[in-house]
Amino acid sequence: MVELHGRTVVPGTAEGEALVSQATISGWGGIDPARGVIIERRHPLYGQSFAGKVLVFPGAKGSSGWAGFFQSTRLLGTAPLAMIYVTTTTKAALGAVVTRVPAVTALDRDPLTVIRTGDRVRVDAGDGRGLVTVRPAHPAHPQ
Numbered sequence: 001m002v003e004l005h006g007r008t009v010v011p012g013t014a015e016g017e018a019l020v021s022q023a024t025i026s027g028w029g030g031i032d033p034a035r036g037v038i039i040e041r042r043h044p045l046y047g048q049s050f051a052g053k054v055l056v057f058p059g060a061k062g063s064s065g066w067a068g069f070f071q072s073t074r075l076l077g078t079a080p081l082a083m084i085y086v087t088t089t090t091k092a093a094l095g096a097v098v099t100r101v102p103a104v105t106a107l108d109r110d111p112l113t114v115i116r117t118g119d120r121v122r123v124d125a126g127d128g129r130g131l132v133t134v135r136p137a138h139p140a141h142p143q
Contacts, residue, residue: 002114004107006084006130009093012102014082015122018115018134019050021057027066027095036078054121055080056111059087066091071098082123084111084132104130 023044025031030040036051051073060066073079083096083103096103102125111132115121118137125131 002134002136004109004111004114004132004134006104006107006132008125008128008130009083009088009103009105010096010099010101011125011127012082013122013124013126014054014102015120016052016054016081018056018117018119018121019045019048019053019080020112020115020117021045021055022112024058024061025055026062027060027069027091028063030062031069031073033069033072033078034076036073036076036080049078050080051078053080054082054084054123056084056115056121057086058112059085060089060091060095062091064091067094067098070095074099074101082121082125084115084121084123086110086112102126104132106130107132 032039038045102123120135122133
């Protein structure tokens with residue numbers, strides 16, 4: 001088990017399977033909010049769903065419509081359980097706020113190198129803690 005400490009963006013607690021993207025995610029035209037699926041054709045996670053998962057990604061790319069598309073995932077029941085991102089921009093922060101899921105950033109280690117898709121991740125962003133606990137899906141997973 002590994003613990004990462006960071007800054008809370010949106011308070012709350014959630015636990016689930018991680019979906020890790022090494023590439024930024026485009027909201028407007030990059031996701032299908034009705035299905036919670038990445039639809040940007042050149043994206044490494046094209047066709048994969050983030051619905052009900054802890055989404056770990058570098059940050060947001062594209063226009064200010066990013067937050068609106070992620071808010072739609074909340075309204076349609078396809079939002080991620082939580083968000084962990086590396087680079088804070090107004091798009092990413094506002095997207096986390098309107099999605100209303102626990103979100104953390106500014107971790108003491110790069111989550112993109114520590115967390116792998118399939119790992120069990122708990123995000124405890126209550127009381128400003130910004131604590132991320134990672135349980136590797138495979139025991140041999142190097143941390």
